[in-house]
Amino acid sequence: MAGTPAAGSRWRFLGRRALQALPTILVIVTVNFFLLRLAPGDPASVMAGEAGAATPEYMAQLRAQFGLDRPLALQYLTYVRNVLTLDLGYSFRYQESNLSLILGRMSATLLLMGASVLISVGLGTLLGLVAALRRNRIEAALILLATVLAYASPIFWLGLMFIVVFAIQLGWVPTSGMTTAGGPGGGIAYALDVLHHLVLPAVTLSLFYMALYTRLMRASVLENLRMNYVVTARAKGVPPRRLVLRHVLRNAVLPIVTMAGVQIGGALGGSVVVESVFGWPGLGQLAFEALFSRDLNLLMGILTLSSVVVILANLLVDLVHSIIDPRVALA
Amino acid sequence: MLRRQLLGSLPLLGIGAGGLAYPVASRAQGSRGNTLVVVTTPEPTVLTNAINSAPSVAEVATKIYDGLLEYDMQMQPQPSLAEAWETSGDGKSVTFRLRRGVTWHDGRPFTSADVAFSLLEVVKKFHPRGPGNLGPLEAVDTPDEHTAILRLAHPYPPMMKGLSSLESPIVAKHLYEGTDIRNNAANNRPVGTGPFKFAEWNRGASIVLEKNANYWRPGRPYLDRLIFRFINDPATRAAALESGEVDVAFFGTITPAEMRRLAGLPSIEIAQGGYEALAPMMLLELNTKKKPLDDKRVRQALAYAIDRKFIADNIWYGFGKPAVGPISSVYSGSGLYTDQVLRFDVPDRVARANALLDEAGYKRGSGGIRFELTQDVGPYGDDYRRMGEYMRQAYNRIGVRLNLRTVDQATYVRRVYTDYDFDMTSGWYVGMGDPTLGVQRQYVTSNIRQGIPFNNVAQYSDPENDRLWAQAAVETDPGKRTELFHAIQRKLVEDSPIIWIMEMDLVALQNKRVKNLITTGLGVRGGLYETRLEG
Numbered sequence: 033m034a035g036t037p038a039a040g041s042r043w044r045f046l047g048r049r050a051l052q053a054l055p056t057i058l059v060i061v062t063v064n065f066f067l068l069r070l071a072p073g074d075p076a077s078v079m080a081g082e083a084g085a086a087t088p089e090y091m092a093q094l095r096a097q098f099g100l101d102r103p104l105a106l107q108y109l110t111y112v113r114n115v116l117t118l119d120l121g122y123s124f125r126y127q128e129s130n131l132s133l134i135l136g137r138m139s140a141t142l143l144l145m146g147a148s149v150l151i152s153v154g155l156g157t158l159l160g161l162v163a164a165l166r167r168n169r170i171e172a173a174l175i176l177l178a179t180v181l182a183y184a185s186p187i188f189w190l191g192l193m194f195i196v197v198f199a200i201q202l203g204w205v206p207t208s209g210m211t212t213a214g215g216p217g218g219g220i221a222y223a224l225d226v227l228h229h230l231v232l233p234a235v236t237l238s239l240f241y242m243a244l245y246t247r248l249m250r251a252s253v254l255e256n257l258r259m260n261y262v263v264t265a266r267a268k269g270v271p272p273r274r275l276v277l278r279h280v281l282r283n284a285v286l287p288i289v290t291m292a293g294v295q296i297g298g299a300l301g302g303s304v305v306v307e308s309v310f311g312w313p314g315l316g317q318l319a320f321e322a323l324f325s326r327d328l329n330l331l332m333g334i335l336t337l338s339s340v341v342v343i344l345a346n347l348l349v350d351l352v353h354s355i356i357d358p359r360v361a362l363a
Numbered sequence: 364m365l366r367r368q369l370l371g372s373l374p375l376l377g378i379g380a381g382g383l384a385y386p387v388a389s390r391a392q393g394s395r396g397n398t399l400v401v402v403t404t405p406e407p408t409v410l411t412n413a414i415n416s417a418p419s420v421a422e423v424a425t426k427i428y429d430g431l432l433e434y435d436m437q438m439q440p441q442p443s444l445a446e447a448w449e450t451s452g453d454g455k456s457v458t459f460r461l462r463r464g465v466t467w468h469d470g471r472p473f474t475s476a477d478v479a480f481s482l483l484e485v486v487k488k489f490h491p492r493g494p495g496n497l498g499p500l501e502a503v504d505t506p507d508e509h510t511a512i513l514r515l516a517h518p519y520p521p522m523m524k525g526l527s528s529l530e531s532p533i534v535a536k537h538l539y540e541g542t543d544i545r546n547n548a549a550n551n552r553p554v555g556t557g558p559f560k561f562a563e564w565n566r567g568a569s570i571v572l573e574k575n576a577n578y579w580r581p582g583r584p585y586l587d588r589l590i591f592r593f594i595n596d597p598a599t600r601a602a603a604l605e606s607g608e609v610d611v612a613f614f615g616t617i618t619p620a621e622m623r624r625l626a627g628l629p630s631i632e633i634a635q636g637g638y639e640a641l642a643p644m645m646l647l648e649l650n651t652k653k654k655p656l657d658d659k660r661v662r663q664a665l666a667y668a669i670d671r672k673f674i675a676d677n678i679w680y681g682f683g684k685p686a687v688g689p690i691s692s693v694y695s696g697s698g699l700y701t702d703q704v705l706r707f708d709v710p711d712r713v714a715r716a717n718a719l720l721d722e723a724g725y726k727r728g729s730g731g732i733r734f735e736l737t738q739d740v741g742p743y744g745d746d747y748r749r750m751g752e753y754m755r756q757a758y759n760r761i762g763v764r765l766n767l768r769t770v771d772q773a774t775y776v777r778r779v780y781t782d783y784d785f786d787m788t789s790g791w792y793v794g795m796g797d798p799t800l801g802v803q804r805q806y807v808t809s810n811i812r813q814g815i816p817f818n819n820v821a822q823y824s825d826p827e828n829d830r831l832w833a834q835a836a837v838e839t840d841p842g843k844r845t846e847l848f849h850a851i852q853r854k855l856v857e858d859s860p861i862i863w864i865m866e867m868d869l870v871a872l873q874n875k876r877v878k879n880l881i882t883t884g885l886g887v888r889g890g891l892y893e894t895r896l897e898g
Binding site: 072073074077078079080081087088090091093125126127128133137188192195196199200203206207211213214307308310314317321324326 | 396415491567588593594598775777778780816
């Protein structure tokens with residue numbers, strides 16, 4: 033594709049988008065820094081609180097160690113300079129480099145996120161298509177009923193119910209975690225073990241968006257079926273199967289792709305709950321713990337890196353969009 | 364609110380599955396071998412309890428490190444790294460004969476130099492309770508590699524209760540000497556002399572410890588591996604225990620209501636005991652500098668108004684017993700406890716409370732209300748909120764309107780301990796092996812330290828009380844020491860700067876195939892070298 037005029041404009045379009053991302057990240061870093069400083073309490077008091085005992089020397093040691101005794105403006109400037117050099121600093125709490133803490137958890141979150149996006153987009157598109165084509169039949173009614181249930185149930189409740197049914201009563205899958213404690217350390221056995229643990233959290237996390245996609249897809253397919261190009265295609269004798277797969281599907285799927293960008297952006301928030309319920313060692317849990325322990329350095333590191341991931345994911349969505357619908361890149 | 368109702372439906376579903384529960388449990392354990400899996404919360408921040416006394420840090424680190432001593436269920440000292448010990452006639456020096464042939468997990472020999480360095484340079488300086496446990500310790504003489512003589516500024520009997528792996532773990536001098544102790548890499552890759560060696564830490568998921576094949580107790584530990592798992596959600600932790608993925612759940616990981624349900628399952632039981640070394644006490648701290656709580660009669664009335672037995676049985680599902688004063692009955696073994704104090708559990712307690720408030724001049728106003736108070740609910744879980752809701756009703760009966768305030772831990776610590784912006788606050792404290800070590804901090808004038816959590820936040824100050832505590836700390840005659848502590852209890856209950864609610868039973872839940880989980884007063888905060896798995 034590269035080299036053709038259409039592809040050239042596509043890369044220019046993506047490059048422009050990428051440039052716009054830089055100031056966005058700077059704004060995010062600044063807002064995060066000052067917003068988080070508004071929270072009452074500091075990590076030293078939380079650590080002393082957890083210890084159940086403290087002396088003035090202990091508190092002063094902790095504050096000096098964390099650099100909390102320096103002026104706020106200085107802390108901010110240091111932080112921005114560090115972020116620009118990709119240095120996310122040290123975690124107050126874990127006494128480890130934030131970057132290594134975050135990267136250690138990032139893969140777990142990306143795995144969960146990727147699996148749930150695949151499940152929800154795949155199944156959502158399929159079910160939406162079926163619901164549209166089988167309009168006024170029992171299949172469509174059942175699909176719509178299922179989407180209402182999936183859409184309306186609180187995600188943590190669904191997760192717990194899945195644990196009760198599939199892990200405790202049926203024993204098909206483990207209740208929680210990403211690997212079996214003391215289980216296989218590598219190879220195929222390890223991959224299968226992770227997959228076994230991934231099923232429940234990924235399905236739980238995907239249900240909400242799957243319901244959304246199903247409804248979106250159904251509406252979009254129904255709308256497209258009424259379009260002039262469909263009438264034209266029918267008139268020139270395109271077989272129904274080819275009409276749906278080649279013409280309608282490609283047009284109808286556009287809103288889903290847009291929505292998938294939103295899902296990826298929101299996945300971190302949703303995964304806090306799911307990671308918590310399923311003991312999944314991902315970024316969401318790390319962020320949650322960092323917030324409650326006022327480990328602000330770590331929290332800012334997570335937010336900054338997550339915003340980079342979200343921006344990258346949106347670039348990817350733009351790319352996919354421009355492939356499916358070349359008009360987007362030219363606009 | 365919604366969440367609690369929804370979780371409430373879990374037990375019902377569990378009952379339906381009762382017939383299936385047992386086979387499920389054994390299915391999950393099949394391939395694990397001789398490995399004990401424990402769930403605790405929160406995930407530790409470091410793995411060396413010499414510099415951090417948070418409960419979950421100690422739960423892991425006490426398997427890796429040893430102390431000089433251990434304690435039996437009556438809190439009497441037992442040999443550990445020290446084989447024998449002797450206190451001098453004047454009480455100012457204690458000689459420890461150290462075990463020979465002990466090695467660190469890295470193969471280096473353990474010597475008296477490690478003891479001297481650990482106590483003076485690490486525990487006394489960095490452990491939050493170090494200054495209390497080792498207060499008058501001035502020097503440690505090491506005449507040879509297997510003798511350590513602790514030199515004290517004055518006699519200090521409580522020290523002999525603070526030398527366990529929980530309070531004074533012995534760390535390796537060759538790894539810590541000349542380093543920045545708080546940022547030493549060994550804090551997260553611990554090297555000890557204990558029954559288990561550190562293997563790996565999968566952040567956010569688990570910590571794996573492996574059997575120390577060279578452990579100095581022959582044939583111990585029984586377990587090949589010990590794995591700590593971290594799961595954020597209490598309902599999932601309960602599910603993991605029920606499904607058999609987890610063998611032991613420490614207290615605080617599962618709500619009391621769920622604990623009762625799980626303990627009724629055929630595969631799970633309560634592991635009794637194991638909190639004697641902590642002497643945990645649930646209580647309500649009052650701001651004695653603030654009106655109307657500056658009046659002793661008001662504080663007594665508030666103490667009379669609540670039914671401790673009701674709280675223990677209904678809020679905490681029987682995991683505890685009503686308290687009568689500042690010193691827990693687990694100290695009965697050493698005779699320090701007495702129940703011969705002003706008793707608030709009398710039949711006419713509500714009438715007495717009303718009479719005291721009338722006498723103090725707080726008449727009932729419009730709506731029968733005398734005054735309003737705010738309770739800052741301790742940030743340790745929903746059950747503290749429920750306890751607050753009970754108290755609101757109980758205080759209504761004596762014309763006191765109670766408002767509840769719930770915030771996260773960081774905000775709470777700031778508000779209560781730094782800003783003193785509170786009337787009363789619920790929480791729990793550990794008394795440790797001796798009242799001087801853990802109880803004293805809440806009552807003596809010298810411990811009114813604004814900004815430092817878990818001190819005398821009630822700001823209670825009384826010269827007579829201060830004098831009694833000072834004497835008790837240095838008194839070497841057991842009979843006289845007992846007298847002093849009985850006097851302290853009578854005095855404090857009379858003044859009621861704090862309302863003592865319940866002596867907590869910090870029990871663990873275990874799968875029935877786990878044997879010998881609790882063998883010392885340290886309980887699950889001990890080495891677990893006697894713990895076995897059956898079947």
